[in-house]
Amino acid sequence: AQSVAQPEDQVNVAEGNPLTVKCTYSVSGNPYLFWYVQYPNRGLQFLLKYITGDNLVKGSYGFEAEFNKSQTSFHLKKPSALVSDSALYFCAVRDMTEGFKTIFGAGTRLFVKA
Amino acid sequence: DGGITQSPKYLFRKEGQNVTLSCEQNLNHDAMYWYRQDPGQGLRLIYYSQIVNDFQKGDIAEGYSVSREKKESFPLTVTSAQKNPTAFYLCASSTAGILTGELFFGEGSRLTVL
Numbered sequence: 001a002q003s004v005a006q007p008e009d010q011v012n013v014a015e016g017n018p019l020t021v022k023c024t025y026s027v028s029g030n031p032y033l034f035w036y037v038q039y040p041n042r043g044l045q046f047l048l049k050y051i052t053g054d055n056l057v058k059g060s061y062g063f064e065a066e067f068n069k070s071q072t073s074f075h076l077k078k079p080s081a082l083v084s085d086s087a088l089y090f091c092a093v094r095d096m097t098e099g100f101k102t103i104f105g106a107g108t109r110l111f112v113k114a
Numbered sequence: 115d116g117g118i119t120q121s122p123k124y125l126f127r128k129e130g131q132n133v134t135l136s137c138e139q140n141l142n143h144d145a146m147y148w149y150r151q152d153p154g155q156g157l158r159l160i161y162y163s164q165i166v167n168d169f170q171k172g173d174i175a176e177g178y179s180v181s182r183e184k185k186e187s188f189p190l191t192v193t194s195a196q197k198n199p200t201a202f203y204l205c206a207s208s209t210a211g212i213l214t215g216e217l218f219f220g221e222g223s224r225l226t227v228l
Binding site for chain 2: 009032034036041042043044045046049051090094100101102103104105106107
């Protein structure tokens with residue numbers, strides 16, 4: 001079965017410092033991986049996705065993610081964190097075995113301190 | 115503007131009552147989804163539909179029902195059989211048949227059982 005894991009419930013970083021939010025995946029076949037962000041009491045917003053090609057994917061709001069096939073990871077990164085980046089981040093994988101469902105990780109809460 | 119509209123944003127229900135959450139999209143997407151979000155548990159799939167007049171159960175369908183009579187609409191009914199319905203409910207859509215398409219989310223509906 002397809003699955004994703006976000007090993008950290010919370011990540012704390014100072015404004016201006018680089019941030020990393022971790023994600024590992026387990027899939028059969030080629031992985032289709034996504035990152036979403038959620039602000040309080042709002043729906044999720046798409047940030048970026050990896051389908052094929054370059055291992056470094058660039059997305060919205062200055063975020064990028066690095067796909068590493070040997071480590072089965074898809075970590076979200078940003079070179080310089082902003083206080084406004086504080087939110088809940090979800091990693092997700094598209095389930096190719098059943099109805100194009102998207103399976104989400106449990107989420108990682110990012111706190112950026114001024 | 116194109117998007118997904120969920121209503122109501124907040125809903126209170128007495129035990130034993132059925133309630134229906136509305137989800138409408140004007141993105142011309144074929145696939146629609148309902149997720150439930152509880153603190154610390156990420157998103158769990160309730161039902162999904164890839165085409166009009168067809169839908170499938172997700173991972174936690176018990177106590178819920180849906181219909182898909184129109185492409186634009188995918189209402190979710192939370193029945194009295196759902197033992198713990200207090201949660202944040204998210205509707206999403208995507209282009210069916212394409213593994214690489216991201217999900218577009220509504221703003222969510224928060225249901226509280228009194």
